[in-house]
Amino acid sequence: MGSNISEILNFYLEAGVDEVISDQPVDQFALSSAPPTSPARAPRAKPASTARPATPVTGTQNGPTASINLSAEIEKAENLANLAQTLEELRASLDNFTGSALKSMAMNTVFSRGKLGAKLMIIDRAPGAEEDRQGVPFAAAKGELLSKMLRAIDINIDETYMAAALPWRPPGGQAPTKEDRALCLPFLKRHIELAAPEHLLLCGEAASIVLEREKTGINKLRGTWETIKIGGLEIPSLSLFHPAFLMDHPASKKLAWEDLLALKAKLNNIPH
Numbered sequence: 001m002g003s004n005i006s007e008i009l010n011f012y013l014e015a016g017v018d019e020v021i022s023d024q025p026v027d028q029f030a031l032s033s034a035p036p037t038s039p040a041r042a043p044r045a046k047p048a049s050t051a052r053p054a055t056p057v058t059g060t061q062n063g064p065t066a067s068i069n070l071s072a073e074i075e076k077a078e079n080l081a082n083l084a085q086t087l088e089e090l091r092a093s094l095d096n097f098t099g100s101a102l103k104s105m106a107m108n109t110v111f112s113r114g115k116l117g118a119k120l121m122i123i124d125r126a127p128g129a130e131e132d133r134q135g136v137p138f139a140a141a142k143g144e145l146l147s148k149m150l151r152a153i154d155i156n157i158d159e160t161y162m163a164a165a166l167p168w169r170p171p172g173g174q175a176p177t178k179e180d181r182a183l184c185l186p187f188l189k190r191h192i193e194l195a196a197p198e199h200l201l202l203c204g205e206a207a208s209i210v211l212e213r214e215k216t217g218i219n220k221l222r223g224t225w226e227t228i229k230i231g232g233l234e235i236p237s238l239s240l241f242h243p244a245f246l247m248d249h250p251a252s253k254k255l256a257w258e259d260l261l262a263l264k265a266k267l268n269n270i271p272h
Contacts, residue, residue: 073099081190102168108135121197125205204242
């Protein structure tokens with residue numbers, strides 16, 4: 001149950017929801033007309049006792065351990081990523097990286113699938129349960145829907161290259177923390193640089209990760225072409241609703257179709 005709640009909240013955050021409303025209406029006029037209640041008398045404070053010094057915190061539920069120097073681990077991630085000269089070496093660098101707590105809790109490292117050297121690279125959001133089990137991005141029904149979406153604009157999914165925005169699934173399917181993003185971003189940037197696609201398609205939450213706009217939802221990012229500068233490359237990128245979002249909200253497929261047509265026009269050098 002907890003996992004479902006986390007996934008639902010994560011979905012709403014990704015969709016751009018930033019306000020919640022109670023299921024039951026509240027009569028604010030009745031509340032304002034109610035007689036004020038007398039403040040409760042504060043209990044008498046007990047004499048302070050000599051306490052032992054607190055034990056240093058070594059970890060938190062949603063972030064890296066306090067004993068880890070985040071800046072140092074990010075620097076290690078950047079060094080490991082930059083040392084990789086091929087995609088195979090980059091995958092090995094991920095295997096050797098120990099700075100992310102996500103890695104120890106995930107079943108598999110989710111790296112990539114598809115055609116090496118493809119002109120179109122598609123970035124998935126943080127791995128879900130199926131991606132974690134299979135070790136590939138866009139697994140199961142999400143991959144099937146993505147394939148149908150691409151086929152509708154005459155693109156064979158087997159002719160594309162797909163990668164995950166994060167290589168490991170956050171526990172319980174929760175949204176990746178700011179620290180998670182920072183630790184994994186050097187590997188993602190190097191992944192894009194080594195794959196060297198002509199165009200990028202950023203699905204769902206992957207858009208805010210790649211574009212480094214943590215607080216901007218996909219509703220505001222979708223449908224706009226932006227140029228991403230990585231290494232010596234300048235790559236046009238388009239943000240799109242994630243297939244999982246469209247499965248739950250089919251009414252949004254109209255907007256997704258508009259974005260897919262924009263992708264098709266760009267790939268074929270047709271003014272759109």
